[in-house]
Amino acid sequence: MREMTKAIAVTAAAIATIAVPLSGASQDLPSIAIGDARVAPPPEAALAPVVLLVDLGTGQTLYEKNAERRFMPASVTKVMTAYTAFEMIERGEIDLRQRYTFDEDSYRNWRRRGSTMFLGLGEQVSVAALLQGILTVSANDGSALLAKGAAGSVEAWTARMNGEARAIGMRDSSFGSPNGFPDEGRTFTTARDLITLAQAIVTRHPDKYAAFFGHKSLTWDEITQENHDPLIGNVEGADGMKTGFTNEAGYTYLGSAERNGRRLAVVVAGAERGRDRNAAARAMIEWGFSAWQPRRLFAQGQEVGRAKVQQGAASSVGLVAPRQFHLNIPTASDGEIDLRLTYRGPLVAPIAAGDTVARLQIRIDGELVQSAPLVAADDVGEADAVDRLGNGMFGWLQ
Numbered sequence: 001m002r003e004m005t006k007a008i009a010v011t012a013a014a015i016a017t018i019a020v021p022l023s024g025a026s027q028d029l030p031s032i033a034i035g036d037a038r039v040a041p042p043p044e045a046a047l048a049p050v051v052l053l054v055d056l057g058t059g060q061t062l063y064e065k066n067a068e069r070r071f072m073p074a075s076v077t078k079v080m081t082a083y084t085a086f087e088m089i090e091r092g093e094i095d096l097r098q099r100y101t102f103d104e105d106s107y108r109n110w111r112r113r114g115s116t117m118f119l120g121l122g123e124q125v126s127v128a129a130l131l132q133g134i135l136t137v138s139a140n141d142g143s144a145l146l147a148k149g150a151a152g153s154v155e156a157w158t159a160r161m162n163g164e165a166r167a168i169g170m171r172d173s174s175f176g177s178p179n180g181f182p183d184e185g186r187t188f189t190t191a192r193d194l195i196t197l198a199q200a201i202v203t204r205h206p207d208k209y210a211a212f213f214g215h216k217s218l219t220w221d222e223i224t225q226e227n228h229d230p231l232i233g234n235v236e237g238a239d240g241m242k243t244g245f246t247n248e249a250g251y252t253y254l255g256s257a258e259r260n261g262r263r264l265a266v267v268v269a270g271a272e273r274g275r276d277r278n279a280a281a282r283a284m285i286e287w288g289f290s291a292w293q294p295r296r297l298f299a300q301g302q303e304v305g306r307a308k309v310q311q312g313a314a315s316s317v318g319l320v321a322p323r324q325f326h327l328n329i330p331t332a333s334d335g336e337i338d339l340r341l342t343y344r345g346p347l348v349a350p351i352a353a354g355d356t357v358a359r360l361q362i363r364i365d366g367e368l369v370q371s372a373p374l375v376a377a378d379d380v381g382e383a384d385a386v387d388r389l390g391n392g393m394f395g396w397l398q
Contacts, residue, residue, distance in 0.1 A: 039291050039330045044283035047276040048251075050269035052191035053284045055292075056199050056256070057263055058326050060369045062288050067191045070172065071269045074244030075115065075138045076254050077180030077187055079197055080173075081146065082135055082212065084157070084164050085127065086205040088150060096128040100149025102141070110141040114181065117142050117220045129220070134179075135242065136218040137225040143179035154178060165193075168200040182246050191267035194254045198241060198265040202256065213240030230278035231255045235285055243277075251277035257285050264288045292328040297339075297362070300324050305341045307358055309380050312349030318377030319343075319358050325372050327362055338363040341374070351380040 041063045045051050050071060053063040061067075088094045107121040117133035119125065119141045125133075130146040133139035147157035154177070161175040170193040176186025202209050216233055217226050230253065231238035237257040244252040251271040257264055266284045271277035298304055298321040306316045319341065327337065343358035351357065358374040 042283040042287045044280045047280040048268045048271040050191050050267065051280060051284060052195060052267040053288050054195045054265050055262065055288070055294075055328050056195075056202065056265050057261075058294075058328060058370055059199075060328050062264075062292055062328060063284065064191070067267075068172065070188045070190055071252070072180075072182075072185070072187060072246065072249035073189045073194070073254075073269070074180045074246045074249040074252050075140075076189075076194065076242045076244040076252050077175060077177065078134050078138060078143055079194075079201065079242045079254060080161050080165060080175055081143055081157075081178045082131060083197060083201045083205075084161050085131060085146060085150065086201065086208045087164055088160075089127070089208070090205070094127055094150050096126065096131075098127050098149070099124040100127070100130070100145050102145050103148075106141070106144055106148060110144045112141075114138075114140045114179075116140060117218070117225075118223055119145065120221070131212045132215065132218055133220060135212050135240070136215045136227050137220075138179075138228075138243070140179045140181060143177075147178035165197070168196055170196050180244060180246075180249075182248055191269060194267045195265055198254060198256055201241075202263065210239070214238070229253075229255065230281050231257060231285060235282055238285070245274065253277050253281050255281050255285070257289075259289055262289075262294055291331055293331045294326045295329050297321075297325040297327055298360075303377060304360060304374055305358075307341075307343050308346035309351065310346040310348050311383050312347075312351065312380040313383050314378075314380050317347065317351055317357070317380050319374040320377045321360075322354075322356075322373060322375045325360065325370075327370065329364075338366070343374075347380075349380045349382045351376050353377060353379050 045063065045065065049066055050069055051063065051065045052067045054061050089096060102119045102121060102123045104121065115138035117137055117139035125145060127146065130142045133142035144154060147154045151157035151160055157178055158175050165173050165175065173189040173193045174186060176183040180187055214232055215227060217224055228243050229240065235257050237259040239256060241254045241256055251274045252269045255266050264285055266281055268277050268280045271280065300323050301320055303318045303320050305319045307319055309315055309317050340361040341358055342361055347357055353376055355376045356373045357376050360372045360374055361368055362370040
């Protein structure tokens with residue numbers, strides 16, 4: 001078995017109709033012209049040491065600066081707390097109607113400490129209300145109560161957080177608290193990991209995301225507080241996610257906006273001033289929507305190419321897109337995109353329709369921007385004697 005590749009060159013007008021014929025070990029596909037893909041970012045990108053902008057629908061990075069650098073997320077940690085709670089709700093381990101009591105220990109440690117929803121001693125609060133407080137007004141007290149109530153202790157909760165983070169591929173993050181309060185560096189993450197978290201929360205829990213993120217204010221116990229999210233109410237389609245600040249971490253933000261079915265997510269971290277973080281986040285999202293346009297590459301179920309099959313009832317199998325594939329390209333550009341099929345082949349039968357058997361690599365200016373899965377179009381059973389004879393003759397004639 002070896003890596004089989006085929007490069008495609010396609011005109012921009014024909015991109016949605018391309019299919020790659022079966023060929024030899026090196027499969028070459030033509031390119032799509034798109035001009036200079038290196039679009040200059042807005043000047044506000046310079047306002048923070050860490051900036052990352054990604055299209056969550058395609059996985060394409062539109063801009064990055066220090067995306068792998070570790071930093072303390074401060075209250076952005078609470079997005080991980082929300083995701084952990086959503087997963088537990090989905091598994092039936094906790095319920096939105098459950099109520100937890102703000103006990104004496106929690107009251108002593110978290111009463112009005114930093115951002116708060118002003119919970120009182122002995123107050124019973126539902127999981128739903130706690131999530132609203134955590135995600136709208138960044139409630140440190142609400143985060144601690146949810147953690148202790150759902151897992152029995154803050155330590156048990158953070159162990160769950162870290163387990164959930166590893167499960168979704170956050171490979172360079174660690175969480176030592178449910179709220180991101182300074183903990184001598186035990187809590188850290190990267191911009192790339194936060195985008196992974198954003199992707200997981202909006203795709204795995206779209207209904208809960210819509211229900212709990214993006215609220216402009218919260219009134220609890222007759223006290224109304226505003227959400228400090230810099231995008232909500234200021235950027236079309238914005239619906240979250242979370243700001244963060246400590247003296248050690250600086251000003252941080254993870255946010256998202258959706259327009260016409262296209263969702264972008266942005267991370268800004270380590271800014272010295274809140275207004276710099278806010279300006280950078282707004283500018284990056286607006287630039288992402290205005291400077292880049294989506295281009296459909298392949299429709300769901302469309303055959304992209306074919307792969308050779310050994311020991312099968314057929315000598316090849318179609319490779320199809322399991323979903324629509326899109327790519328963001330610079331607005332009004334007319335240069336080239338490089339597409340390349342890769343698979344470890346020849347494939348060996350039996351193969352089931354829908355099995356992921358290849359990938360479509362998409363490059364701009366030689367840089368890999370997306371690696372998308374391709375699945376088998378049909379079942380390919382193991383060859384009988386007649387099939388083997390026919391396949392052998394077909395291979396000899398090629």
